[in-house]
Amino acid sequence: MKDIELNSQIYYVGVNDRRTDLFENHMELPNGVSYNSYLIVDEKVALIDPVEMGFFGEYLAKIKAILQGRSVDYLIVNHDEPDHSGSVALLAKEFPHMEIVGNAKTFAPLEAFYGPIDNQHVVTDGETLCLGRHTLQFFLAPMVHWPESMVTFEQSTGILFSNDAFGGFGALNGAIFDDQVDIAFYEDDMRRYYANIVGKVANPAMKAIQKLGGLPIKMIAPSHGLVWRGNPGWVIGKYSQWGQHVGEEGVVIAYGSMYGNTARMAEIVAQGIADAGISAIRVYDVARTETSFIISDIWKYKGVILGACAHYGNMFPNMSRLVHDLGHFKPQNKVFGLFGGMSWSGGGLLALAKWAEGAGVTLVSENVEVKGAPSRKEDAERLYKLGQTVGHAVKDNH
Ligand code: FEO
Secondary structure (H helix, E strand, O other): OOOEEEEOOEEEOOEEEOOOOEEOOOEEOOOOEEEOOEEEEOOOEEEEOOOOHHHHHHHHHHHHHHHOOOOOOEEEOOOOOHHHHOOHHHHHHHOOOOEEEEOOOOHHHHHHHHOOOOOEEEOOOOOEEEOOOOEEEEEEOOOOOOOOOEEEEEOOOOEEEEEOOOOOOOOOOOOOEHHHOOHHHHHHHHHHHHHHHHHHHHHHHHHHHHHHOOOOOOEEEEOOOOEEOOOHHHHHHHHHHHHOOOOEEEEEEEEEOOOOHHHHHHHHHHHHHHHOOOOOEEEEEOOOOOHHHHHHHHHHEEEEEEEEEEEOOEEOHHHHHHHHHHHHHOOOOOEEEEEEEEOOOOOHHHHHHHHHHHHOOOEOOOOEEEEOOOOOHHHHHHHHHHHHHHHHHHHOOO
């Protein structure tokens, strides 16, 4: 396989994972994911961000092919989550003199996962490590994505090894650089990654972006997804937009329905939104679309309408999962509407309304509950009006 260089002596040695169905065992990966790793070959050799344990054989072969018998002097562990740190102990066995570089918070979780770690090299915020021509500088980026997270900046080339920040889902299909690909293909998976991983810690992520603002960054090399060589400003702009909760014009309807009546209600609501002049309307059955996709579109658009049938006095079970996650991610600057279906007990809409009150979301229309099917004219009118009201609020940038 041909070596992939980011710059002279800086190599991409990451791997594609096209076989894991669920990231963190709960988010679908229809396009796979990459675990990016980088090798700097200088007077000293540094390896930045290892890969998931199951890919160690392929990963080590890439490293050895470049090193031609040399060893690794430093392993930079920007983040302890096992999708990256999984091969730390295996690398330490392979290169027994290698120093493992992390910060004061890196090693306790690492040893909890993998047992005692020898050759610990603790760095502080802003500290540098000279490799020869290249000098690494470390910046703490707590909570992007875990408390020990940090990023590494290579001073001579201006490459920021940003770990989870600026990453995305989606394996890398041949090319690794943004200027080689159709970015539109990767954008949805990038936003889904942001909304479900980084979005939970959007404020620390924004702080980290601001902290790094003074660095002369020429390239961003994250630990998942594309390397931003041609236009790093594009991904920085996207992170800023998402981090500031700037929603696009559009409405997401997510509904849970047992026998199709709440689904029919969603269709009427959608008509109302369309007639308000909104063209981007996304309708999801929460029992059929995995939550991370819905969260991603909720992050993208300004309007959200949730509808749940009753289920033993509560809301439809998959809707509970969605609102649980929404409570974590706290998307802001949204306009919400709610509807529900009931038969003998009710409770679906009531539970949604309680959640909305606790979450502090902005409801711009009266909640609509329908008994049985939405076949009565007055019920259809109330649902249509709900859609129209939310649609107009989005249009008017409420
Ligand atoms: Fe890609 Fe938080 O690990």
